[in-house]
Amino acid sequence: MRTVYVNGEYLPENEAKVSIFDRGFLMADGVYEVTSVLGGKLIDFDGHAVRLERSLSELDMPAPISKDDLLEVHRELVRLNGIDEGLIYLQITRGAPDDRDFVFPDPEKVTPTVVLFTQNKPGLAANPQAAKGIKVISIEDIRWGRRDIKTVQLLYPSMGKMMAKKAGCDDAWMVEEGKVTEGTSNNAYIVKGGKIITRHLSNDILHGITRAAVLRFAREAQMEVEERSFTIEEAQSADEAFITSASTFVMPVVEIDGVTLGDGTPGKVAPRLREIYLDESLKAAM
Structure with missing residues:
Protein backbone atom coordinates (compact mmCIF):
# COMPACT_ATOMS: atom_id res chain seq x y z
CA MET A 1 0.00 0.00 0.00
CA ARG A 2 1.33 3.41 -0.97
CA THR A 3 2.06 6.23 1.41
CA VAL A 4 0.59 9.47 0.09
CA TYR A 5 0.76 13.10 1.19
CA VAL A 6 -2.34 15.14 2.00
CA ASN A 7 -2.17 18.60 3.53
CA GLY A 8 0.96 18.09 5.59
CA GLU A 9 0.40 14.44 6.51
CA TYR A 10 1.91 11.21 5.19
CA LEU A 11 -0.88 8.63 5.17
CA PRO A 12 -1.66 5.14 3.87
CA GLU A 13 -3.55 5.67 0.62
CA ASN A 14 -6.74 4.11 1.99
CA GLU A 15 -6.84 6.68 4.81
CA ALA A 16 -6.40 9.76 2.62
CA LYS A 17 -9.49 11.96 2.37
CA VAL A 18 -10.45 15.23 0.65
CA SER A 19 -13.67 17.17 1.31
CA ILE A 20 -16.61 16.74 -1.06
CA PHE A 21 -16.66 20.55 -1.22
CA ASP A 22 -13.11 20.76 -2.53
CA ARG A 23 -13.10 22.99 -5.60
CA GLY A 24 -10.83 20.60 -7.45
CA PHE A 25 -13.61 18.02 -7.25
CA LEU A 26 -16.48 20.42 -7.92
CA MET A 27 -14.97 22.92 -10.35
CA ALA A 28 -11.71 21.42 -11.65
CA ASP A 29 -10.26 24.45 -9.86
CA GLY A 30 -6.76 23.12 -9.44
CA VAL A 31 -3.37 22.62 -11.04
CA TYR A 32 -0.98 19.71 -11.15
CA GLU A 33 2.50 18.55 -12.05
CA VAL A 34 4.02 15.13 -12.74
CA THR A 35 7.72 14.61 -12.01
CA SER A 36 9.52 11.49 -13.19
CA VAL A 37 11.85 9.49 -10.96
CA LEU A 38 14.86 7.64 -12.34
CA GLY A 39 17.38 5.87 -10.16
CA GLY A 40 15.46 7.11 -7.13
CA LYS A 41 16.09 10.74 -8.11
CA LEU A 42 13.83 13.50 -9.39
CA ILE A 43 14.09 14.57 -13.03
CA ASP A 44 13.64 18.27 -13.90
CA PHE A 45 12.18 19.12 -10.48
CA ASP A 46 13.17 22.80 -10.73
CA GLY A 47 11.35 23.19 -14.04
CA HIS A 48 8.18 21.62 -12.67
CA ALA A 49 8.34 23.83 -9.57
CA VAL A 50 8.66 27.00 -11.69
CA ARG A 51 5.74 25.99 -13.92
CA LEU A 52 3.65 25.14 -10.85
CA GLU A 53 4.27 28.61 -9.47
CA ARG A 54 3.22 30.16 -12.79
CA SER A 55 0.04 28.05 -13.01
CA LEU A 56 -0.96 29.06 -9.48
CA SER A 57 -0.28 32.71 -10.25
CA GLU A 58 -2.34 32.64 -13.47
CA LEU A 59 -5.31 31.36 -11.45
CA ASP A 60 -4.80 33.82 -8.57
CA MET A 61 -4.26 30.88 -6.25
CA PRO A 62 -1.88 31.25 -3.28
CA ALA A 63 1.07 28.87 -3.10
CA PRO A 64 0.46 26.77 0.01
CA ILE A 65 3.92 25.21 0.17
CA SER A 66 7.42 26.48 -0.55
CA LYS A 67 9.63 25.02 -3.27
CA ASP A 68 12.11 23.68 -0.68
CA ASP A 69 9.36 22.01 1.34
CA LEU A 70 7.84 20.59 -1.82
CA LEU A 71 11.20 19.10 -2.75
CA GLU A 72 11.43 17.43 0.65
CA VAL A 73 7.93 15.98 0.26
CA HIS A 74 8.87 14.53 -3.14
CA ARG A 75 12.04 12.99 -1.75
CA GLU A 76 10.26 11.58 1.29
CA LEU A 77 7.59 9.95 -0.87
CA VAL A 78 10.29 8.39 -3.03
CA ARG A 79 11.93 7.03 0.12
CA LEU A 80 8.75 5.84 1.84
CA ASN A 81 7.49 4.05 -1.27
CA GLY A 82 10.84 2.70 -2.44
CA ILE A 83 10.53 4.24 -5.90
CA ASP A 84 13.46 3.61 -8.23
CA GLU A 85 11.65 4.40 -11.48
CA GLY A 86 8.24 6.01 -11.57
CA LEU A 87 6.27 9.22 -11.25
CA ILE A 88 5.17 11.63 -8.55
CA TYR A 89 1.81 13.31 -9.08
CA LEU A 90 1.18 16.64 -7.35
CA GLN A 91 -2.18 18.42 -7.25
CA ILE A 92 -3.04 21.73 -5.62
CA THR A 93 -6.63 22.96 -5.55
CA ARG A 94 -8.13 26.18 -4.25
CA GLY A 95 -9.39 24.22 -1.25
CA ALA A 96 -12.73 23.40 0.33
CA PRO A 97 -15.03 26.28 1.31
CA ASP A 98 -18.14 25.64 3.41
CA ASP A 99 -20.35 25.20 0.36
CA ARG A 100 -20.34 25.14 -3.44
CA ASP A 101 -20.10 28.53 -5.16
CA PHE A 102 -18.80 29.75 -8.51
CA VAL A 103 -17.10 32.71 -6.84
CA PHE A 104 -13.57 32.10 -5.56
CA PRO A 105 -13.53 31.75 -1.76
CA ASP A 106 -11.64 34.26 0.37
CA PRO A 107 -8.01 33.00 0.38
CA GLU A 108 -7.68 34.11 3.99
CA LYS A 109 -10.48 31.77 5.01
CA VAL A 110 -9.84 28.72 2.82
CA THR A 111 -6.56 26.82 2.67
CA PRO A 112 -5.55 25.19 -0.65
CA THR A 113 -5.55 21.40 -0.77
CA VAL A 114 -2.19 19.75 -1.48
CA VAL A 115 -2.04 16.11 -2.55
CA LEU A 116 0.92 14.03 -3.77
CA PHE A 117 1.21 10.34 -4.59
CA THR A 118 3.69 8.08 -6.33
CA GLN A 119 3.31 5.67 -9.23
CA ASN A 120 5.85 2.86 -9.32
CA LYS A 121 6.85 2.15 -12.94
CA PRO A 122 9.85 -0.18 -13.23
CA GLY A 123 11.38 0.00 -16.71
CA LEU A 124 10.22 3.55 -17.32
CA ALA A 125 13.51 4.53 -18.99
CA ALA A 126 13.86 1.27 -20.92
CA ASN A 127 10.31 1.41 -22.33
CA PRO A 128 10.29 -1.11 -25.24
Whole structure:
Protein backbone atom coordinates (compact mmCIF):
# COMPACT_ATOMS: atom_id res chain seq x y z
CA MET A 1 0.00 0.00 0.00
CA ARG A 2 1.33 3.41 -0.97
CA THR A 3 2.06 6.23 1.41
CA VAL A 4 0.59 9.47 0.09
CA TYR A 5 0.76 13.10 1.19
CA VAL A 6 -2.34 15.14 2.00
CA ASN A 7 -2.17 18.60 3.53
CA GLY A 8 0.96 18.09 5.59
CA GLU A 9 0.40 14.44 6.51
CA TYR A 10 1.91 11.21 5.19
CA LEU A 11 -0.88 8.63 5.17
CA PRO A 12 -1.66 5.14 3.87
CA GLU A 13 -3.55 5.67 0.62
CA ASN A 14 -6.74 4.11 1.99
CA GLU A 15 -6.84 6.68 4.81
CA ALA A 16 -6.40 9.76 2.62
CA LYS A 17 -9.49 11.96 2.37
CA VAL A 18 -10.45 15.23 0.65
CA SER A 19 -13.67 17.17 1.31
CA ILE A 20 -16.61 16.74 -1.06
CA PHE A 21 -16.66 20.55 -1.22
CA ASP A 22 -13.11 20.76 -2.53
CA ARG A 23 -13.10 22.99 -5.60
CA GLY A 24 -10.83 20.60 -7.45
CA PHE A 25 -13.61 18.02 -7.25
CA LEU A 26 -16.48 20.42 -7.92
CA MET A 27 -14.97 22.92 -10.35
CA ALA A 28 -11.71 21.42 -11.65
CA ASP A 29 -10.26 24.45 -9.86
CA GLY A 30 -6.76 23.12 -9.44
CA VAL A 31 -3.37 22.62 -11.04
CA TYR A 32 -0.98 19.71 -11.15
CA GLU A 33 2.50 18.55 -12.05
CA VAL A 34 4.02 15.13 -12.74
CA THR A 35 7.72 14.61 -12.01
CA SER A 36 9.52 11.49 -13.19
CA VAL A 37 11.85 9.49 -10.96
CA LEU A 38 14.86 7.64 -12.34
CA GLY A 39 17.38 5.87 -10.16
CA GLY A 40 15.46 7.11 -7.13
CA LYS A 41 16.09 10.74 -8.11
CA LEU A 42 13.83 13.50 -9.39
CA ILE A 43 14.09 14.57 -13.03
CA ASP A 44 13.64 18.27 -13.90
CA PHE A 45 12.18 19.12 -10.48
CA ASP A 46 13.17 22.80 -10.73
CA GLY A 47 11.35 23.19 -14.04
CA HIS A 48 8.18 21.62 -12.67
CA ALA A 49 8.34 23.83 -9.57
CA VAL A 50 8.66 27.00 -11.69
CA ARG A 51 5.74 25.99 -13.92
CA LEU A 52 3.65 25.14 -10.85
CA GLU A 53 4.27 28.61 -9.47
CA ARG A 54 3.22 30.16 -12.79
CA SER A 55 0.04 28.05 -13.01
CA LEU A 56 -0.96 29.06 -9.48
CA SER A 57 -0.28 32.71 -10.25
CA GLU A 58 -2.34 32.64 -13.47
CA LEU A 59 -5.31 31.36 -11.45
CA ASP A 60 -4.80 33.82 -8.57
CA MET A 61 -4.26 30.88 -6.25
CA PRO A 62 -1.88 31.25 -3.28
CA ALA A 63 1.07 28.87 -3.10
CA PRO A 64 0.46 26.77 0.01
CA ILE A 65 3.92 25.21 0.17
CA SER A 66 7.42 26.48 -0.55
CA LYS A 67 9.63 25.02 -3.27
CA ASP A 68 12.11 23.68 -0.68
CA ASP A 69 9.36 22.01 1.34
CA LEU A 70 7.84 20.59 -1.82
CA LEU A 71 11.20 19.10 -2.75
CA GLU A 72 11.43 17.43 0.65
CA VAL A 73 7.93 15.98 0.26
CA HIS A 74 8.87 14.53 -3.14
CA ARG A 75 12.04 12.99 -1.75
CA GLU A 76 10.26 11.58 1.29
CA LEU A 77 7.59 9.95 -0.87
CA VAL A 78 10.29 8.39 -3.03
CA ARG A 79 11.93 7.03 0.12
CA LEU A 80 8.75 5.84 1.84
CA ASN A 81 7.49 4.05 -1.27
CA GLY A 82 10.84 2.70 -2.44
CA ILE A 83 10.53 4.24 -5.90
CA ASP A 84 13.46 3.61 -8.23
CA GLU A 85 11.65 4.40 -11.48
CA GLY A 86 8.24 6.01 -11.57
CA LEU A 87 6.27 9.22 -11.25
CA ILE A 88 5.17 11.63 -8.55
CA TYR A 89 1.81 13.31 -9.08
CA LEU A 90 1.18 16.64 -7.35
CA GLN A 91 -2.18 18.42 -7.25
CA ILE A 92 -3.04 21.73 -5.62
CA THR A 93 -6.63 22.96 -5.55
CA ARG A 94 -8.13 26.18 -4.25
CA GLY A 95 -9.39 24.22 -1.25
CA ALA A 96 -12.73 23.40 0.33
CA PRO A 97 -15.03 26.28 1.31
CA ASP A 98 -18.14 25.64 3.41
CA ASP A 99 -20.35 25.20 0.36
CA ARG A 100 -20.34 25.14 -3.44
CA ASP A 101 -20.10 28.53 -5.16
CA PHE A 102 -18.80 29.75 -8.51
CA VAL A 103 -17.10 32.71 -6.84
CA PHE A 104 -13.57 32.10 -5.56
CA PRO A 105 -13.53 31.75 -1.76
CA ASP A 106 -11.64 34.26 0.37
CA PRO A 107 -8.01 33.00 0.38
CA GLU A 108 -7.68 34.11 3.99
CA LYS A 109 -10.48 31.77 5.01
CA VAL A 110 -9.84 28.72 2.82
CA THR A 111 -6.56 26.82 2.67
CA PRO A 112 -5.55 25.19 -0.65
CA THR A 113 -5.55 21.40 -0.77
CA VAL A 114 -2.19 19.75 -1.48
CA VAL A 115 -2.04 16.11 -2.55
CA LEU A 116 0.92 14.03 -3.77
CA PHE A 117 1.21 10.34 -4.59
CA THR A 118 3.69 8.08 -6.33
CA GLN A 119 3.31 5.67 -9.23
CA ASN A 120 5.85 2.86 -9.32
CA LYS A 121 6.85 2.15 -12.94
CA PRO A 122 9.85 -0.18 -13.23
CA GLY A 123 11.38 0.00 -16.71
CA LEU A 124 10.22 3.55 -17.32
CA ALA A 125 13.51 4.53 -18.99
CA ALA A 126 13.86 1.27 -20.92
CA ASN A 127 10.31 1.41 -22.33
CA PRO A 128 10.29 -1.11 -25.24
CA GLN A 129 7.73 1.03 -27.06
CA ALA A 130 10.47 3.58 -27.72
CA ALA A 131 12.19 1.05 -29.97
CA LYS A 132 9.17 0.56 -32.21
CA GLY A 133 7.35 3.89 -31.93
CA ILE A 134 3.68 4.74 -31.46
CA LYS A 135 0.69 5.38 -33.71
CA VAL A 136 -1.43 8.53 -33.39
CA ILE A 137 -4.69 9.83 -34.79
CA SER A 138 -5.77 13.46 -35.17
CA ILE A 139 -8.77 14.94 -33.37
CA GLU A 140 -10.29 18.41 -33.21
CA ASP A 141 -8.91 20.52 -30.37
CA ILE A 142 -11.97 21.81 -28.50
CA ARG A 143 -10.36 22.58 -25.14
CA TRP A 144 -10.48 25.94 -23.38
CA GLY A 145 -8.11 28.71 -24.46
CA ARG A 146 -5.59 28.65 -21.59
CA ARG A 147 -3.77 25.38 -22.25
CA ASP A 148 -0.56 26.94 -20.98
CA ILE A 149 -1.92 26.59 -17.43
CA LYS A 150 -1.51 22.99 -16.25
CA THR A 151 -4.97 22.58 -14.78
CA VAL A 152 -6.77 19.38 -13.78
CA GLN A 153 -9.30 19.86 -16.61
CA LEU A 154 -8.31 16.63 -18.33
CA LEU A 155 -11.62 15.21 -19.53
CA TYR A 156 -11.13 15.97 -23.23
CA PRO A 157 -7.52 14.69 -23.31
CA SER A 158 -8.84 11.53 -21.65
CA MET A 159 -11.54 11.27 -24.30
CA GLY A 160 -8.86 11.76 -26.96
CA LYS A 161 -6.84 8.85 -25.63
CA MET A 162 -9.97 6.71 -25.72
CA MET A 163 -10.62 7.75 -29.34
CA ALA A 164 -7.09 6.63 -30.17
CA LYS A 165 -7.54 3.35 -28.33
CA LYS A 166 -10.79 2.61 -30.20
CA ALA A 167 -8.94 3.30 -33.47
CA GLY A 168 -6.23 0.79 -32.54
CA CYS A 169 -3.67 3.53 -31.93
CA ASP A 170 -1.69 4.81 -28.96
CA ASP A 171 -2.48 8.51 -28.73
CA ALA A 172 -4.03 11.51 -30.44
CA TRP A 173 -2.71 14.82 -31.74
CA MET A 174 -5.13 17.72 -31.42
CA VAL A 175 -5.73 20.06 -34.36
CA GLU A 176 -7.05 23.63 -34.31
CA GLU A 177 -7.60 25.73 -37.42
CA GLY A 178 -5.77 23.13 -39.47
CA LYS A 179 -2.62 23.09 -37.33
CA VAL A 180 -1.44 20.60 -34.73
CA THR A 181 -1.45 22.03 -31.21
CA GLU A 182 -0.17 19.12 -29.10
CA GLY A 183 -0.84 15.56 -28.02
CA THR A 184 -3.33 14.61 -25.34
CA SER A 185 -0.64 14.68 -22.66
CA ASN A 186 2.51 15.59 -24.56
CA ASN A 187 4.12 18.02 -27.00
CA ALA A 188 4.28 17.08 -30.70
CA TYR A 189 7.20 17.30 -33.14
CA ILE A 190 8.15 16.42 -36.70
CA VAL A 191 11.57 16.16 -38.35
CA LYS A 192 12.12 17.29 -41.96
CA GLY A 193 15.52 17.37 -43.61
CA GLY A 194 17.17 16.98 -40.21
CA LYS A 195 15.28 20.00 -38.79
CA ILE A 196 13.20 19.53 -35.64
CA ILE A 197 9.87 21.38 -35.92
CA THR A 198 7.47 21.96 -33.03
CA ARG A 199 4.72 24.46 -32.30
CA HIS A 200 5.84 27.76 -30.79
CA LEU A 201 4.95 28.59 -27.18
CA SER A 202 1.70 30.46 -26.56
CA ASN A 203 -1.54 30.01 -24.62
CA ASP A 204 -2.43 27.30 -27.17
CA ILE A 205 -0.14 24.62 -25.73
CA LEU A 206 1.36 23.52 -22.45
CA HIS A 207 4.88 24.82 -21.94
CA GLY A 208 6.37 21.37 -21.50
CA ILE A 209 9.25 20.96 -19.08
CA THR A 210 10.55 17.98 -21.02
CA ARG A 211 10.03 20.01 -24.22
CA ALA A 212 12.27 22.79 -22.92
CA ALA A 213 15.02 20.36 -21.91
CA VAL A 214 14.88 18.37 -25.15
CA LEU A 215 15.07 21.49 -27.33
CA ARG A 216 17.98 22.80 -25.26
CA PHE A 217 19.85 19.51 -25.63
CA ALA A 218 19.05 19.42 -29.36
CA ARG A 219 20.55 22.87 -29.91
CA GLU A 220 23.61 21.96 -27.82
CA ALA A 221 24.03 18.93 -30.09
CA GLN A 222 24.01 21.30 -33.11
CA MET A 223 20.59 20.13 -34.29
CA GLU A 224 18.45 22.72 -36.04
CA VAL A 225 15.18 23.62 -34.30
CA GLU A 226 12.27 25.60 -35.74
CA GLU A 227 9.34 26.57 -33.53
CA ARG A 228 6.26 26.96 -35.73
CA SER A 229 2.90 25.36 -36.44
CA PHE A 230 2.52 22.44 -38.81
CA THR A 231 -0.38 20.50 -40.34
CA ILE A 232 -1.22 16.81 -40.16
CA GLU A 233 -0.47 16.58 -43.87
CA GLU A 234 2.99 18.03 -43.33
CA ALA A 235 3.55 15.61 -40.48
CA GLN A 236 2.51 12.66 -42.63
CA SER A 237 5.17 13.59 -45.19
CA ALA A 238 7.88 14.22 -42.59
CA ASP A 239 10.97 12.07 -42.15
CA GLU A 240 10.19 11.46 -38.49
CA ALA A 241 7.83 12.49 -35.72
CA PHE A 242 7.89 12.19 -31.95
CA ILE A 243 6.36 13.36 -28.70
CA THR A 244 7.85 14.44 -25.37
CA SER A 245 6.49 14.33 -21.83
CA ALA A 246 7.63 13.63 -18.28
CA SER A 247 6.36 10.06 -18.49
CA THR A 248 7.47 9.14 -22.03
CA PHE A 249 10.61 11.34 -22.30
CA VAL A 250 11.13 11.23 -26.10
CA MET A 251 8.84 8.77 -27.90
CA PRO A 252 8.98 8.20 -31.69
CA VAL A 253 5.76 8.35 -33.72
CA VAL A 254 5.67 6.01 -36.74
CA GLU A 255 2.08 6.42 -37.98
CA ILE A 256 -0.30 9.38 -38.21
CA ASP A 257 -3.94 8.88 -39.21
CA GLY A 258 -3.07 5.58 -40.86
CA VAL A 259 -0.14 6.98 -42.86
CA THR A 260 3.18 5.31 -42.13
CA LEU A 261 6.21 7.56 -41.73
CA GLY A 262 9.28 6.33 -43.61
CA ASP A 263 9.66 2.58 -43.27
CA GLY A 264 7.46 2.44 -40.19
CA THR A 265 10.31 2.38 -37.68
CA PRO A 266 11.85 5.19 -35.59
CA GLY A 267 14.37 7.31 -37.47
CA LYS A 268 17.67 8.60 -36.16
CA VAL A 269 16.77 11.91 -34.51
CA ALA A 270 14.17 10.86 -31.93
CA PRO A 271 16.15 7.90 -30.53
CA ARG A 272 19.27 10.06 -30.30
CA LEU A 273 17.36 12.81 -28.49
CA ARG A 274 15.92 10.24 -26.08
CA GLU A 275 19.42 8.98 -25.33
CA ILE A 276 20.77 12.49 -24.78
CA TYR A 277 17.81 13.51 -22.63
CA LEU A 278 18.09 10.50 -20.33
CA ASP A 279 21.87 10.84 -19.99
CA GLU A 280 21.84 14.56 -19.26
CA SER A 281 18.76 14.48 -17.02
CA LEU A 282 20.23 11.73 -14.86
CA LYS A 283 23.37 13.81 -14.38
CA ALA A 284 21.29 16.71 -13.06
CA ALA A 285 18.74 14.61 -11.12
CA MET A 286 18.00 15.67 -7.55
